Amino acid sequence: MLIRDLGIIPADDSLASAAPTAPPIEIGNFSRRGFMATSGILVIGLSLAGCAPGEEARLDDAAVAESPLTGVKGGDATPALWISITDTGIVKVTCHRSEMGQQVWTSMAQIVADELEADWDDVEIVQALGHPKYGDQNTDGSRSVRFNFHRLRVAGAAMRTMLEQAAAERWDVYPAQCKAQQSRVINTVNNDSLAFADLAEGASKLAVPAETDIRLKARDEWRYIGKPIASVTVPRIVKGDGAYGMDVERPGMVYAVVARPPQVFGKTGVVNDVATLAVPGVLRTVRLPNAMPPAAFNSLGGVAVVASDTWAAIQGRNALDVEWLDGPNADHDSDVYRAAMEDTARQPGKVQRNRGDAIAALASAEQTLVAEYYAPHLAHAPMEPPSATAEWKDGKLECWACVQDPQTTRSTLAAVLSVEADDITVHATWLGGAFGRKSKPDFVVEAARISREIGKPVKVIWTREDDLQHDYYHSVSAQRFEGVLDENGKCTAYLHRSVFPTISSTFVPGADNPSAGEMGLGATDTPFDVPNLRIESGKAPAHLRIGWLRSVSNIYHVFGVQSFAAELAHAAGRDQKDYLLDLIGGPRLIDPNAEGADYDNYGGDLEEYPIDTARLAQVTKRAAAMANWGRVLPDGHGLGIAVHRSFLSYVATAIEVVVDAEGNLTIPGVWLAVDAGTVVNPKHVKAQMEGGTLYGLSNALYGEISAKKGAVVQSNFPNWRVMRMAEAPRSFEVEIVESTASPAGVGEPGTPPAAPALANAIFAATGKRYRSLPILGPNGRRLSLDDSQDS
Amino acid sequence: MAITLKINGQDRQVDAAEGTPLLWVLRDHLKMNGTRFGCGVAQCGACTVHVDGLPVRACITPHDALEGAEITTIEGKQGAVADAVRAAWVASDVPQCGYCQSGQIMAAVALLEENTDPSDEDIDTAMSGNICRCATYMSIRRAIKDAAQTL
Known part of the structure; x- marks a missing residue:
């Protein structure tokens, strides 16, 4: 988006x-x-x-x-x-x-x-x-x-x-x-x-x-x-009917994979393709132009290997001898970068929304609660990696590809390749998953460049390694929260500071300020009824291509906001759900713009789509009731809850976890209530809620993209771990609130509450508060229970 | 070198480079696109086919090791179990994007051909090699049980 x-x-x-x-x-x-x-x-x-x-x-x-x-x-x-x-x-x-x-x-x-x-x-x-x-x-x-x-x-x-x-x-x-x-x-x-x-x-x-x-x-x-x-x-x-981007066939078509520079804006040096051309089936290599800032939707450079089938192209690429030259991101290291972001989050930032005087309230408080959260880069990893087929013929270009936006694909191709849009036809195939990845048509640009060069239709295939190492990554983020409780446990001051490299950097070289649009996804739209509230952002430079991924900035913001709400409840000695409802407060409509925010409400009119705390409270109560909140739980069990309004829909998620003495984690149940206004198809809304939640849980448990010397470390499902059947919740109940309100979004709103509901449930089960994602990582099999907090 | 493979009951002539995985022979040479590419390293299950009745990852199986074997793909999988699984998948609207579902169905059919009354643990064991990023796992589990009921 x-x-x-x-x-x-x-x-x-x-x-x-x-x-x-x-x-x-x-x-x-x-x-x-x-x-x-x-x-x-x-x-x-x-x-x-x-x-x-x-x-x-x-x-x-x-x-x-x-x-x-x-x-x-x-x-x-x-x-x-x-x-x-x-x-x-x-x-x-x-x-x-x-x-x-x-x-x-x-x-x-x-x-x-x-x-x-x-x-x-x-x-x-x-x-x-x-x-x-x-x-x-x-x-x-x-x-x-x-x-x-x-x-x-x-x-x-x-x-x-x-x-x-x-x-x-x-x-x-x-x-x-x-x-x-x-x-x-x-x-x-x-x-x-x-x-x-x-x-x-x-x-x-x-x-x-x-x-x-x-x-x-x-x-x-x-x-x-x-x-x-x-x-x-x-x-x-169910018949295996082939209609995806990977499945496109054209008469006389050849196949290509591309060796790309490991760093964004790294360059191609000397290329020796003798061994490549000796691989049976390899036809030729094509050198692609080096990428220049901004990354936008252009191709990444490198060398394409064109062959008579995909396997030959992959083997040819393996045999390719390329000298990669360092670019401006050669020193990027995720560990160093994390420390710098966390340091920024401890300094005053740019005010994005303000009510009362949280700074004074924090300064004068006898005791403050401070918590810092971290969430890493994520990859989209749709099951179908990017793939595009392009055919140049008589000065015209026709493409078939798994793109989320065939129109922007067309305009991008026209601009990048200096061709009239009228001479370009873009067919959107079925998409084998997308999650935001396939709204960036860089892979179609590659296919078009190669086809123009070789004069034949060509299908470009991204392998899983290509997909994970050359994505438009969901942003890494550091979040800092400070709060003050009065003698009754009521929160009287609340500061949230958010630091992350912005999506804008992909389109504007050097952009390092979180945008108002991103801050509006879970930060400046905070619905809490506290007298002193301050939302700030901090700068972070980008060293990878940053892009939007299912629910975007809501992922790290809501992980922080809804985890911190539970930490406030714990500090106040209150039930997590009851305290959350108190934080949301009485029925009212919230206008962040009245408190200095530049809030765009997902492009929706605030009159038609208000931020309505009554609807937030309603789904929270419903999810809690579905989970039978307050029941006596056996040892090792814990219930957590989180709620958020995103894409104009309200979703509350309650999760039960079981953690045994060795730290093995299972998820016996998830209960989710959604108010998406008028719903066109409840069956498929339910599916999106399940899928969106598990996408969030998978990322929270296992997902981390990191870089060394500017290059992404993770390469395939062994080290980019995703949730599998045995790890999925055994029970998942969805309730859709009956509503005549205007229809709202459903593809993404299931994702944001998943991570904090999980972290809150683990805290309830074990007393250990996870503030840094992923909770298990690619290799973790058990929770570490030896200390009470992870940061 | 051209060899003959028996795929979905038919003899097919294939002339692919030595060691080419079955996946790319099916997709690029025979234009049978129902078997999907997801990882290339036998980690995701999207390329699951049956070889002599057992589920196999086509992405790491050299085609030239399969002379004389009975290869079955999603396009050709038939029989009471396959019918029951497809019917259950349709009845429950299991797929979302659908890309992994050829592999999910082939894995589920293999499970039910061995065990017509699988427990949750049996389903975990048989199906955990098949990744679904849309996370249709709850629906798959239910559909396998629904299909089992009809067998």
């Missing part, structure tokens, strides 16, 4: 504008015959729904034309942009966001099909190309539903209205007596009906209605929205 939120680079729309070239067509002909003749907005032969090589997925004139619905809330709702109906009755819904496991294909189609009154069995999904006409396609920030809920409802309802009107004209009756229902329009007077398939052509000739002439369904009329509709991708997945 965040690039645009941080104001670092311009919105994509300024970088590319016109539609890909399409043949002349009959405008708005929805029939199968017309569709075959003109391509329409979607593809013929949908087995891979627009992401397969060789299929044409183009925007037709009806889709790109201005309509009365071009400018509705959220963007363009012109029906032809989103929906096509064939003469066999297939309802094709275009999904402009990338499918990466969050079931966006299903949820987008649920919204459209509901308002359209399509029979769900008639619905097929078409993956959109990267194009500004769709508006924002950056599938991160947990906002696909939030950004598109309204306009996709409007698009569906507009198409329904046009089908009803077409039926009215056919029957020569009033439109009001024609009602769409399950892919047919019914004449409510005499019960005649016509199929959508038979009405589509007539409807396509009608004017698109204005928003005021469309009736959106009432909430109790929803057929699919809010229902646990099964995923449309799963029946294909």
Whole structure:
């Protein structure tokens, strides 16, 4: 997320504008015959729904034309942009966001099909190309539903209205007596009906209605929205159907892996490829230009090895003799860097939000509670490492890749390679996990450069080592907290200072101040009801590419904030959950900007999406109740809880751990309550809560990326450990709060409370407070219980 | 050197360099992309196939060691157990991104072909070699038990 939120680079729309070239067509002909003749907005032969090589997925004139619905809330709702109906009755819904496991294909189609009154069995999904006409396609920030809920409802309802009107004209009756229902329009007077398939052509000739002439369904009329509709991708997945970036095939395609400089902005020196070229199957090597600051989404330099299959390319790279030259990050060492960050966190920083006078209150207090937390760099490590296929032909570039943002991929390629955006086509494949990694299209730039050089289609494969050693890493961070308790244990002063290298450094050379956008993810949005509150940031220079990872700065901020809240409770001699509710305080709306913050609320309006302490308290109480908080626990068991609002959703997580006498840790249960406003698919929200929580637990227990001499140490799953089946919680219960509030995010908000809830549970079980992550690390099998605190 | 491999019951001619892992023969030479690349060092299980009925990591298994063996991939895995596992996966919407699920299914089918009533510990043992970064582990555990119920 965040690039645009941080104001670092311009919105994509300024970088590319016109539609890909399409043949002349009959405008708005929805029939199968017309569709075959003109391509329409979607593809013929949908087995891979627009992401397969060789299929044409183009925007037709009806889709790109201005309509009365071009400018509705959220963007363009012109029906032809989103929906096509064939003469066999297939309802094709275009999904402009990338499918990466969050079931966006299903949820987008649920919204459209509901308002359209399509029979769900008639619905097929078409993956959109990267194009500004769709508006924002950056599938991160947990906002696909939030950004598109309204306009996709409007698009569906507009198409329904046009089908009803077409039926009215056919029957020569009033439109009001024609009602769409399950892919047919019914004449409510005499019960005649016509199929959508038979009405589509007539409807396509009608004017698109204005928003005021469309009736959106009432909430109790929803057929699919809010229902646990099964995923449309799963029946294909269980057969091994290949639709991922790694699976792209082009005629005459070759394969490449790249040897990259170990340090960011390291350079390639002398290259001896004699042994490489002797490997059977290796075709040639290609030297890529050295990377220069800013890293942005450009390629990293190095030498590509091109071969007739992936294995030969990997073997050829192993045989390559390259001299790597030091760059400006050659001295970076994570241990030294940590000490420097912790030192910065002990000095006064830049004030990001202030209430009362915490400094004076801390200075005059007889006793203060001070705690410092540390969280390391993390890698995204999606199961599918980055992969891109590029084909240069006649001055035009076509790419197929597992990208979260095909539009930014297109504009990046245009800028980096000095090609017109109109000459670039980007197909988003399915993504085998992403977590933020695949919104950075550096790997597509590599494929494009290599294809241009060799004049053939090429698939670039990143190995797991490439993925872990050349990621855009989640930021390392040092957090310092100071608090004062009065004689009743109430917190009267609270200072939080946050130090981390900023994502901005990836786009602005030398940027070393945490941005307001990052500080708004768990720091300046702190909801605590304390009279003196001060949030500060401290500078840290970046020596790796820093990027956003599932829930971004919330990870380290909330680990600190929710751990410290539990430490305050312990110091006050109070129950952790009760004290947390007291810290949150009574029902009220919080506006950090009224206290000096520059808070952007995930790009949401604070009126539509307020920071509501009542909703925070509600999920906290629900998660506690689900966990049967307060029950008598056996020796070695502990319950911990944490709550946070992120991506405009409220999530509270209670975790039970068991730690035996040897320090072996197991997690018998997790209980999570989420208030995400209006929910489109509860089944998949539950899956995101489970997945987001375990992603956070995996990182908290095992995850650490570190550097020596500027190069990342970790290389593959043996030393980048991730949670496995035996380590996963045995029980995981999710409760979704019923809400009619506007839809909020769900892909990321499960992650932030996971780490502090775990640390709080371990403290409850053992009395040992873990303030430094990871808790176990790549090799740790048991908790060390020999001292009471780890820092 | 060209050799013949028996894959999903069919003889396939393969001409790949000596020692090329089965994974890349399947994917790059035979265009059978259901078997996935995740780590290349037998740590993640995304490339799990069956060789003579047993789960094997295709990423570290040289294809030229498999002459005469029965190789089965996700595309060709059939039978009552495979049907039950696929049905349970669909019924529970187990996959999220789905990338690792070919390997998860192949591991689960191998487990249930040996043991139609696996305990939690049996599932831990059989499935802990298969990483899922979407963390569908709870759903996988439930689906294995659901599939077992139907066998």
